[in-house]
Amino acid sequence: MSTAAWLHGLDLAGVAVFAASGALAAGRKSLDLFGVFIIAAVTAIGGGTTRDLLLDRHPIFWLNDPAYLVTIVLAAGATVLVVRRRPAAASPGRPLLVADALGLALFTITGTRLACEAALPLPACALLGMMTGVLGGVFRDVLSGEVPLILRRDLYATAALAGSLSYLAAQGLPRPVPSLLGLGVVLLLRALAILRGWRLPIFRLPEEPR
Amino acid sequence: MSTAAWLHGLDLAGVAVFAASGALAAGRKSLDLFGVFIIAAVTAIGGGTTRDLLLDRHPIFWLNDPAYLVTIVLAAGATVLVVRRRPAAASPGRPLLVADALGLALFTITGTRLACEAALPLPACALLGMMTGVLGGVFRDVLSGEVPLILRRDLYATAALAGSLSYLAAQGLPRPVPSLLGLGVVLLLRALAILRGWRLPIFRLPEEPR
């Protein structure tokens, strides 16, 4: 298998994982089956779509490659079938968290790489990489009427940003060292967040008197 | 009247109807008059704007044609005036539902047609068509702080998708058969949903234990 095919496969794996997480979120809101697919699609392609719009990359990555939409339908459908038989599988257990971390890592590094190839300054590369990783989940939460989890969860967007910055800092090294380093940093920070409960300090204001 | 003028007129009719539905939604949230116009505009042009951004069609359809914004202002203004005199008109009765179904059908088929003209694969054409039809309403609901109605309503996005797929399946037939078929499928499914209560199964997960 060529490198390009391998990367495409990883990309589709990330899409599948995020589609499954979107389907689970939709299930908690009692949406109909079609709403489930919509939330799954938004979660899976929201981050990359925003990245492509901001970078003026056309056609948007999923428009010309049916594999993405097919993957989303299959992943969301499988999630619904599995959860209907075994509702316990819906609780976000270890497998889902591992897969979600992989998707976050892959999307973040892909986004950072594409921004670098567009010759943007480093802060913009880091921000675009992080956005590619986290925005799908943000859209999922906004559509479901939730305050985006990303905004208060344990080292989630922070893990994406750290991975993106590691990738950028290692640009002098031979390929594929920067990518592997970036992926590793995201996965490591997610593991620490999940296993050890690492998190950032909360910024809390007192209630406003009225 | 030429075909182009006729299509433009239908398009404006769809915009007017969606603007009125946005104004009604705003009225339920006690927004000020200006907020009413904003929600009306977002509902009316949100779907087509997203379609144009994703397809890289510039200028965005309403930027160069003042008729769209004028129509929105007139439709939202008329809605406010009518509802103030006869509040009973605000309950979403038969006329509004018929008009809304027409708008949904028109926008869905327009979006599918434009995606086809951009030579996209069929799944992307269907998704873009559906998005053109339903996204204005999604934005309206998100701005109003609601879980998008589209995601749980009776055969709404589903009707749009079915119409889009019918249009695509009939591409071999002479014009305007595909368009008429697509429009007819959307309207028929909406009629069944409204008159017979047709809906998709709900996908409901048990509450997570905490």
Added chain:
Amino acid sequence: MSTAAWLHGLDLAGVAVFAASGALAAGRKSLDLFGVFIIAAVTAIGGGTTRDLLLDRHPIFWLNDPAYLVTIVLAAGATVLVVRRRPAAASPGRPLLVADALGLALFTITGTRLACEAALPLPACALLGMMTGVLGGVFRDVLSGEVPLILRRDLYATAALAGSLSYLAAQGLPRPVPSLLGLGVVLLLRALAILRGWRLPIFRLPEEPR
């Protein structure tokens, strides 16, 4: 200092002010420190980013100029530090309101000017100008799970629209009269809204019987 540098400085001042207002909004939601920066960034660049996407202006204004992201980080960081020491500073007092009005005025006129330079019809210029001014705050509220304040606040989006229209009406006059007039109208209406409580009538529908 050249005119361009002066305008760029004013633009950055607007970004800083909106970043601070985003950070304060995030503090009321008990987000973590990183969420604070995200909300600050969305508030500060959301309006201009949407404007650039709609006008097909690439690269998006902040992608190639690191000064914007640096300003956001500094302004949000300073806000957190100040508010931690003196929580009373978090109540939206006179200084913040003045600064926010300045940012609204500057972004509105910039957006209107760029739309005019793209030779759009007047209604589109006015709408794009207003959107540039207010959309950052709308995104901030949607991400925080609030009904956008802009939609019910006292003469906020209305002030932006009035400023944009004044700028357009004065196009025959020598520069920089139109800009100064537009800025002045926004600031005046905001002052009347804040000091005198000027607001538009509310459009309220009765609750729907169910």
